[in-house]
Amino acid sequence: MDSGEFGVVKELLLQVMASDNEVRREAENKLTQVRQANFDKYFAYMVTGFADQGVDLRARAMALILLRRDILENNHEEPSVWSKLTGETREYIKAQILEVLANETDPLIFNKIAEFAAKIAIAINDVNYNDIWLDLFNLCKRLISEGNETQTKAGLVVYAEAMNGLSNEIVVNDADLYAMFEVTLKNQNIEISLASLKAICQFLTTVMPKHAIRFVGLLGDMVNISVRAIKSCEYKVLEESMEVLIAIIEAEPKFFLNDFPDLLQVFTSISQQSQHLNETLKKLPVELLISIVERDSSLLTRNEDHLKQILDLTFTLMVEVDEEVIEEWLDPINAEQILEEAESDTIVFGREFMDRLCSCANAEYILAPICTLVKQAVDHEDWKQKQAGLNAFSQIGEYVSEIEQISDMIPTVIEHCKHEHPKVRHAAVHCLGQFANDLKHQLTENFHETVVPALYEAMNDKVNRVKAHASGCMSNFLENASQEIGLKYCEELLEHLFKLIKSESSYLATNAVTCIASLAQSCDHEFNAYFDSFCNELLPIITQKAPKDFRRFKGQAIESLTISAVCIGLDNFRFHSEKVAKALILILKNHLDEIGDPQRKYILGGFQRLALIMEKEFAPILPEIMPDILKMASLYPKLRSTLKVPNISENYNEDQDLMNEDTSPDESDEIEEIDTIAQILFVFIDELEELYAPYIEQTSELFVSLSTFSHSDKVRQNASECLPKILKIVKKCENENMRAQPYCEKFIDILFGNLKIEGNVPVMKYQINAIKDCIDEVGDFLSEDQINQMGEVLVEMISKSDSRKDLNNKFHNENGQGESEIDEMNRGFLDEEIQEEDDLQISISETFGVIFKTHKNKCGVLASNLLSDLVSSYIDENASFAKQKFGVYLICDAVEYLGPDILSTKYQDCLSTFVRLSKSTDPLVRHGSVYGLGVSSITGGDLFAQYSADALEILKEAIEMEPGSQDISDYNHARDNAVSAFAKILKYQHAPIDTEAAFEYLLQHVPLRHDMIESKLTTNFIIDTALNNPTLFTSNDHQNTPQLITFIQNLSTSSLASTTLTNLQLLLSSLSSDPTAHRLLSDANISLPLQHP
Template sequence: MDNQQLFEVLGQLLSQLLSPDANIRKQSEEQLEKHWLANQPGPFLAGLSNFIVHHSDAYVRLLLMKSSEVFALSCCEAAGEDVLKYVQTNLLQSLASEQDVSVRNKVADTISQIALFLVNNKELFQACAEYISSPNPLFRKSAFMIFSGCPKVLIKQDQNSVKSIFMAGVQDSDLDVRLAALKATVNYICVSKQAVRNAMADLLPHLLNVIPGVMAHGGKEDEAVEGLTDIIELAQLFPKMFKPVLEHTVTYMVSQMKNTDLENGTRQTCLELLLTLCEGAPAQMRKYEPFAHSLIPVILEWMSELEDEPEWYAVETIEDDDDSSNETAGEQAMDRLAMNLKGNIVLPIAFQLIPTLLSSPEWQKRHAALRCISAIGEGCYDIMKKELEKVIGLILPHLKDPHPRVRHAACNAIGQMCTDFAPTIQEQFHQPILTHLIPIMDDLAHIRVANYGAAALVNFSENASKECIAPYIEPIISKLLVLMNTGKIFAQEQAITTLATVADSASLEFTKYYSNIMQVLLQILRFPDQKELRSLKGKTLECSSLIILAVGKEVFAPDFVPFVEVLKNIQSTISDPDDPQNSYLLSAWARLCKVMGTDFAPYLEIVLPPLLKSVEIKPKMVAFDADEAGDEYNEEDGWEVMAVGDKNLAIKTSLLEDKCTAVEMLLCYAEELGAIFHPYVEGIMKMIVPLLKFYLNDGVRYASASLIPVLLNCWIKADYQLRDAPDYDPEDEEALKDEEYTDEQFLADAAVTVSSLFKTFGTAFLPFFDQMISKLSEFLENKDAPSRQWALCVFCDLIEFTGPASVQYQPFFLAKMAASLGDASPDVRQAAAYGVGVSAKFGGPNYAQFCVESLPHLFNIINAPNSRSEENTMATENAISAVGKLLEVYRSTGAFSANDVILHWFNSLPIVEDAEEAPETYSLLLELIEGQNEVIVNVNQIPKLVSILSEALSLKDLLVKDPALKEKMVNCLKSVIAAADANTKQILWQGLKDGQKKYLSSLGLV
């Protein structure tokens, strides 16, 4: 089939991607993946670009690019540079004639994505330079869009020329061009080195001036927000760049925050820029006095923007505050300001305004003042703790405020302070706080207020001693029981949660209330299995088990059997993995075990099966395009969505939390039951060890790391076979007790996480990687060897999984990788040597000079004294492997004397420890032998060759992953020995170790 026919077939298939019939679309996607992407990536990309260029319908062109984008980008690397250049030329041709703005934007975006895979791209820069000088603003915008998507196109250009291009762009007469130039400038600065950033710093005023120009155009607020978002990205990475323009930035952003003609989202984006600067460079913002003085009054005004909606009072379920409202944005802003500016700055300004607001006849002002107090407490802790009595005195009267919303805010304020200033506030002020807070639970006419009073009691009780809480238990319980009978599920749940917390703090002081309370809770636990009651029953499980823990085994004993029956019944009804009762049930069983001790052992057979099922939960992950809404993956349903490159990744975090809880419960059982738990240890250990690398949830890894030594201890306590093992050392037991999850392990985990992202997403992960590159390169200079090692490992993964696209990052790591070949740490040398190898294999031509220049340093590692000592072996073998990779890639290029390098490499063999590097190394050796390389294939080298092959083959685990290679090596060894004369055989036999001789004997070769 010729190219024309291929393109016709592909055209039909691409047309089917746009079919309204889902089955046809699915079939075409499958055909693309199986037949084109896997086998013909080059023709696919070439045909796709032709289709895009020549199809007459703009709407079809746009849809086609969107629907095929994932397929196209996934095969760019495999297509090769020539095909990509052809596709780029086609798309640039399309830009030259395309009139549809949406299609133009998509084409420009696609060109920039393809450019990431091209090493040398002068043609693209030249095309963009022509576009920038075009009188047509559409062309100028397209050029800046390409620069924005692939700033590396500009990296090798003259710095002053690039600066002039950006300056002209942000001052362009066309609004869309200015915005595109703004984004391109920001993206370029973000990936540039310090010296370039310094040179570009005086562009910043002009970047900021783009925004007022956009604001002046009616109906362009979305574009203004987009431009501000770009500037925010710059502020996140380099906040100190803004120091020369702070006055202008603060003045203008505050003025826009006050502009009520703007949408709330626009005003909040202006606030976000100021908060980003505050978080990134707090000292800088503290020193600029007008910042807080101008900003805080506006934020408090925002916090007063509330309506007294009837819906607030009539709700059946409590939802989180509306994050899009100015009131919520203002409260969050006060929290962030306090955390960064601290009390010396924030408190004098805030408390100059708060008393006036609290005395205002407008309830919204009083509400704002109270919410402000609750927001700033944590950040202003050092100053506010000295004024607790005064602050509490301002809050408590408003628990009796005439307006229910203000009473609600007062509950929030006192509750938050009980968390922020614990335990001091409980110890010193329990009497005034509780005497004001407990009566508010009588406000059943405003059930949300009573409910929030109970919630504030949780904050108080969590950090209260039993001496503080004991005198108030009776009135608290009586009011909570009334709240439980209101018929409102959210109020019942809160009352039960508060009861659990009070019981936990009161401990044995709760005993006299136990019997009556437990009967009420058991009654709730016996409710039928209805979906709307599951959360209530789950919280009741938590409450009852905490009460049991508080009162102890003796008091609880009469209820043990009925309580177990209730738990068994609930367990039998749970079939939905999202059932909230599940995690509460797991915890309840574990608390029961803590109370009953060894008497709980008979129930393990009931408890462990569902628990282990939870441990084995597989994470639910869904990837979707960044421009898709993804509304079904919301936080309320237990999903967390994160951006990874141009994709969004949704993870069902609620399931991960259940998994973490399950591991923690196993830890509880193992600790409590000790030797009794030992029959389950082996099976559980097989499940837990792999979770040390469960990178989606830190809690799972930490709990697993804590559980493993406890499981081993169960074996030991049971006098299991460990103590009788021939290599058992008494110090081993002490070592288990002292085992910790070290900082070095955490750093290693972080590196492996990034590695996993590169493996999964390849070049699509690079935009996210850009945000960590500066910090990562700092680790290369760290005095701590593990930090240098793991930073190098990340850069190795960058090269391995993004190939030539990694070239743009060379300034951040390449010189340090070369220097690390001589590092004092063997682990660092190993990582650097591995880096040279992957550079040769995956990096492309732009790594050739670095690789060739590394050869002497690799041989320095190989030939160093003690290079084969235990601590140096892995570094040595990685250096040997790296030399082999250089031979594979460059030996025919004339970059070095190939036979000289082959000789030195051959004499450095064998590799005997590194099972990852051995297969490729020995494959090269066989290739040279089969090719009759004169350095290796001669009579003088037979003893060395037999020694290398026999030693490698005698190690049973070294080549276990590649049995085909092992068989080839055996055949080669047999051929070499068969061809040797008697004298040569005698010489080689004398030079072999016992293990090698034994292996050759097993093959019948001697």
């Protein structure tokens, strides 16, 4: 190593943290140059930088930060950074890490190096799954057994971090793991015991259940840490230990089931020492117990004492509140204060726990004991008991099937809306609001005459908190009220709400203006009579710049105004649209402050609603708002650029611990705003189409950037989905400066690039669908080589998807054979993941279909390869139904779009597959197969003729198949498609078929009621055939005439297109001239003229 160069690097590491921006930027650039000049030398310098104890601590810390980011955070790269290093550099890094772990003395850097070492172990294993860095784990075991406190903790940190990616490998290769955990859990130093518990948590939450169950013998020592902590008043350790146990319960609940009675006693004992505990510590023992029972409710349903004990613990938690009611509670500043209070409010905790108990156990079993507790509490003289009882009662509405089960208690709740204590009144009001939300129309229809006056009176309460909460609960009520009820109370409520929105309490004003929106939704179009008054009241308020505490109110006011606009409809809103739009534009341009200002997302949502209601009439507003919206979107280069390593020193702050480089500012506001911007632009594009063309270039750049937005799956989905919509506009507005094909090529390249780094399967499906839609929009523009390359990528995706499915199935086979609720829940998760993979594969199949459709003459090689190499295994009789469905759908597209000319000898293989799988007991496979037979009759011409008669018989079998245990909706669609395929063969194939007999059979199974597209095709075919060839239905002594009349009688004329209705009338006129047919028409009460109802 060049000591002179290394000295320069050390100096650069210090300069990166300089306060002078220019010095810092120059140092960053120079380090980047070093990295680009010699990749391996750069990493060797960085490792030496953190390993050399003679280097300044700050430089060591920065070297470690850079290494973590370069090696670990760039995991999207293919190949990974670690794999691109030479073997010599990798060995050097490993040796230096081991040296530091063995000899480091500075505790500030020790744990961070331990975390880094574990992540390198994972990186090594990612490159080679058989490569376990045993030297690291052997060193850690020595540190744990022989080292000082810092070294022991560091060794456990290595294990804890490594478990995130290597748990199954470690447990297989480390026979001493159980003994190591057993010894460290019992360590006299409770901090070491806690570190051991955290390592066990990482292990149990990532390892396969078959391995986890071998460690159940450690449970007593794991729980004992909490017992030791409360005895020694180590409250921080107590909190962390219970949080860790809860995390383990969520991942591996079976670990706790057999010992639940003992656990119940241990944590009940801890909970009962509430005089020493803060609100969080009071909550955690109860949460831990509920976390166990909600994963296996039989712990409650088989033991009434367990249920009673947990209910008592929950109720005790709710009763233990301060006697004094402080001013901050009576008159909260804003909604943020309410949310902040909820984080330590035992009443809120208790409500959540009651809800979880009701959710996990059979309602009939748990409601009775809860209602008994509630009645006792509400009848108690102590206001704390009443408050707890009402809050507990509020949670059961969701689990009541009929309101009669609790209707006798509702008058009691209403009565307590007038109680002398404000917290009791608040609880009663809350109960009514929650019931309105859960019981919906059952409450509003049956109790509006008593509930609305009670809430209205509470909206006049002397305490602002009660008044505000009553407004919010009235909002819940109105959201679920009929138009008749809304209109009944509208005028009186509005008069009062108009006063409340001018309150000096932003919390009260916000709830009041939200209530107006709910009232408008209830009244729907009839709210138009009050909309002008609403505008007159609200516009003067929102067009003034709001103090900070009133920004959320103003945002909610914008939402309320635009929701009301949607309710009254465009014809009514058109008169008001200009003044409302001007107000929103004023706010957008002049009233918005820094990121985090709640007005920002509300103003965006407001414009989104205006676009939805005004549709293309919204276009003139775009020039006023688009520059500002696009500017807002450009404020987040760090968030959008997920493929770029963040600025080296942006997280460094000399006032913070040097090693807290993982700490980052709360980005939730920025993420939410990006999400909102993506949604609003999506709506603009969808609603305005070609009128949005002036903004296509900037918007396409934005959505291309957002398509890699790692912070939000939804944003990536929206961005991907929007690209073909942009393409559609480009195609509509094509000119010499804007051509669709270059856009399409760019989008497809971007989307395929994104697929390489995407880890979320549902997002992959959106990306694949976007590729499909782009190709479908532009048509034939790909070369045959590009098509074949694209096919290879898509086939590889299918292979990777199959591998993920195989892993899930393997996991299920090894770990999911039990019959407990937990096993059932785990199977549900696995089934959901497998269904996501199936959906992804169907999207890939549909993409092949679009390629076939748009590039028919370039798909010969692709189709041949697919049918020979991929599809053949998917349609095998031993393949799963999901695979058969994929194969059949792909073959259908090949037959429909390529036909025998392109498929050549493969065409007959496709027909044979359709015939064989038309008998499948899976309705989706059968659906695709019978559809394929129908399409083949169209594209096959004379080649299909030899199959016609046999195909009709096969289709009869499919039509007459009994549903059995099949999904009834899927069964009905499969049956309709079989009937439709039968009709297609009659339409496109003629010999050798007994046409009259075939039509007699067809008429017995129409009209179709489920697949409406096929229903229209079949209906048109029968009417046209009867009109053009009436003897088919009137010959042979009118053998088919009664069935034809019955078919006509069963048609829903409202669903017929005008041309079909015209042809039907011509047919009826023709039939009326035949005496027998005329009599049958009269008997069926069918007469002319037919009209749409």
